[in-house]
Amino acid sequence: MTTVIVIAIYLGLLLGLALFAKTLFRGTSKDYFVASHSIGPFMLLMSVFGTTMTAFALVGSTGKAFGTGIGTYGLMASSSGLIHAACFLFIGIKLWAIGKRYGYVTQIQYFRARFESKAFGYLLFPILVLLVIPYLLIGIIGAAKTIEGVTKAKLKPSGDLIAPGVFPEWTDNGAIPPWFTGLVICIVVLTYIFAGGSRAAAWANTFQTIVFMIMGVLAFYLISGELGGVGAAIEQAKDTHKVRTVDGTVGVSQLTFLTYMFIPLSVGMFPHLFQHWLTAKSAKSFKLTVVAHPICIAIVWVPCVLIGIWASGQLPAGANPASILSIMVSKLVADPLIVGLVTAGILAAIMSSLDSQFLCLGTMFTNDIMLHDSKKTYTDKQTLLMARGFIVAIVIVIYIISLILLQQEKQFIFGLAVWSFSGFAALTPLVIAALYWKRSTKTGAYACVIAVFVSWLIFFSMSGFGGELHILGGVTPAAIMWFIGAGAMIIGSLVSQPPSEKTLTKFF
Amino acid sequence: MTKKRIIFIVFVLLLLLHQDSWNWDNANLILGFMPVGLFYHACYSLVAALFWGIVMKVAWPTELEEWAEGGAESPEGGSK
Numbered sequence: 001m002t003t004v005i006v007i008a009i010y011l012g013l014l015l016g017l018a019l020f021a022k023t024l025f026r027g028t029s030k031d032y033f034v035a036s037h038s039i040g041p042f043m044l045l046m047s048v049f050g051t052t053m054t055a056f057a058l059v060g061s062t063g064k065a066f067g068t069g070i071g072t073y074g075l076m077a078s079s080s081g082l083i084h085a086a087c088f089l090f091i092g093i094k095l096w097a098i099g100k101r102y103g104y105v106t107q108i109q110y111f112r113a114r115f116e117s118k119a120f121g122y123l124l125f126p127i128l129v130l131l132v133i134p135y136l137l138i139g140i141i142g143a144a145k146t147i148e149g150v151t152k153a154k155l156k157p158s159g160d161l162i163a164p165g166v167f168p169e170w171t172d173n174g175a176i177p178p179w180f181t182g183l184v185i186c187i188v189v190l191t192y193i194f195a196g197g198s199r200a201a202a203w204a205n206t207f208q209t210i211v212f213m214i215m216g217v218l219a220f221y222l223i224s225g226e227l228g229g230v231g232a233a234i235e236q237a238k239d240t241h242k243v244r245t246v247d248g249t250v251g252v253s254q255l256t257f258l259t260y261m262f263i264p265l266s267v268g269m270f271p272h273l274f275q276h277w278l279t280a281k282s283a284k285s286f287k288l289t290v291v292a293h294p295i296c297i298a299i300v301w302v303p304c305v306l307i308g309i310w311a312s313g314q315l316p317a318g319a320n321p322a323s324i325l326s327i328m329v330s331k332l333v334a335d336p337l338i339v340g341l342v343t344a345g346i347l348a349a350i351m352s353s354l355d356s357q358f359l360c361l362g363t364m365f366t367n368d369i370m371l372h373d374s375k376k377t378y379t380d381k382q383t384l385l386m387a388r389g390f391i392v393a394i395v396i397v398i399y400i401i402s403l404i405l406l407q408q409e410k411q412f413i414f415g416l417a418v419w420s421f422s423g424f425a426a427l428t429p430l431v432i433a434a435l436y437w438k439r440s441t442k443t444g445a446y447a448c449v450i451a452v453f454v455s456w457l458i459f460f461s462m463s464g465f466g467g468e469l470h471i472l473g474g475v476t477p478a479a480i481m482w483f484i485g486a487g488a489m490i491i492g493s494l495v496s497q498p499p500s501e502k503t504l505t506k507f508f
Numbered sequence: 509m510t511k512k513r514i515i516f517i518v519f520v521l522l523l524l525l526h527q528d529s530w531n532w533d534n535a536n537l538i539l540g541f542m543p544v545g546l547f548y549h550a551c552y553s554l555v556a557a558l559f560w561g562i563v564m565k566v567a568w569p570t571e572l573e574e575w576a577e578g579g580a581e582s583p584e585g586g587s588k
Contacts, residue, residue: 097576230541298553
């Protein structure tokens with residue numbers, strides 16, 4: 001019960017922070033969507049980093065390392081340190097400048113103007129929403145599985161009871177049921193998004209990012225202590241997990257490792273990151289984010305990957321990847337207070353992404369669909385109502401889908417996240433061409449988005465809707481889709497008329 | 509050689525160094541607890557941070573910042 005109380009206190013603190021952020025809210029739609037461009041370097045770093053690192057970082061990395069071994073870090077973490085920072089510097093700052101100069105709050109507003117096509121927004125909007133959905137789902141599923149893992153009855157391998165679950169009268173295994181955790185998480189996130197929009201999200205993300213970074217290190221320290229120290233812990237891990245050599249399902253091929261480098265490009269097209277970039281007070285606010293992001297990734301991912309490797313020697317191979325971290329914490333660290341703190345850290349990582357994603361969907365719907373080309377003039381209050389209404393609707397839809405997925409025996413947190421990232425990564429030729437290639441045109445943009453989306457659908461269905469897929473001897477689909485998107489952009493642009501002089505003067 | 513070209517070359521070099529084929533099946537431990545392949549990539553993260561720190565110093569897009577605030581006439585800093 002102590003564990004549940006600690007988690008409840010954490011959620012209460014978060015709501016308290018939301019109330020504080022509400023006092024800073026200026027009541028305008030600009031403040032709701034982009035915090036009136038007022039966020040400084042530290043909060044920008046924390047909110048961008050917190051948003052990028054979701055269940056994927058703590059829960060997914062541990063689960064993936066448990067299944068694949070040390071290659072997990074190189075696959076996503078070290079490559080992200082290089083590629084994410086490059087995207088922040090060469091895409092983020094430029095989009096911030098354009099957004100600030102012309103008052104854009106969504107990517108679609110920029111693309112519509114740059115490619116001289118109002119209809120382009122109606123093509124891109126549903127695709128961006130569709131790609132964000134798996135990202136949202138992994139957050140809710142990750143939270144639900146984590147809470148279930150730490151609150152259920154603890155059993156010996158023989159089946160004998162070690163400790164009963166927290167609520168034995170509620171569920172068979174005594175755990176808090178996943179539907180309830182998902183519901184609570186959605187309500188808490190909705191509450192602070194309602195309270196203050198992107199400003200509240202920035203404050204909440206800063207708090208949550210600090211919490212999950214500290215708790216990740218704490219989990220590492222305590223678990224290693226229980227295993228007899230870091231040296232003893234690694235000795236107990238399976239040898240197959242200490243190298244990248246392919247051995248059954250463990251390890252990673254050279255080709256897969258190489259082509260995974262395309263996936264971190266996704267941050268260049270994340271709509272929620274675009275919105276965070278626009279909250280920056282000045283371009284200088286980006287400096288800390290660009291430099292510190294790779295270090296923050298290392299602080300979170302190295303301990304989690306090591307815990308996943310240690311788990312290979314502690315847990316049966318068939319254990320649910322989404323529950324590895326929570327099982328390791330609750331099995332090895334018996335103190336319910338610590339289990340509660342670490343679990344709060346996991347929830348922090350998850351919610352710091354969920355809020356931004358929900359908010360960006362509301363922002364896009366309001367600005368790109370409802371207000372775009374509207375003959376009616378809306379007040380700021382009506383605009384905010386629209387954004388909040390859409391956020392509630394999308395939360396309900398996501399929650400229902402997550403309930404369906406939670407019925408499945410195994411949830412592939414890492415796999416679903418990779419599919420979401422892959423789609424966004426494959427769309428980066430769109431933004432790169434828009435920013436750096438004057439000759440890129442509307443036709444090229446349409447061709448790029450359609451080609452990427454069709455190829456994404458094909459590959460996603462080939463994967464069994466969320467499983468891992470490698471083709472041509474190990475190539476990750478993101479790499480192939482990226483080249484398809486880039487090729488479509490180039491061909492489509494070259495066979496069509498160049499953009500007007502007015503557009504080129506505006507953006508170059 | 510221009511600053512931009514040097515940055516690009518170092519960036520490509522870092523991309524190549526990420527592959528570290530030579531560590532693939534090396535099971536040795538660094539400091540008694542960190543597999544070589546993981547240690548290498550943890551260090552790689554720090555090198556990436558250092559690299560971007562240097563890029564910030566030598567190639568900061570000042571003109572873009574001015575343009576965003578309504579100053580310079582084009583994002584590249586030139587006048588039209």
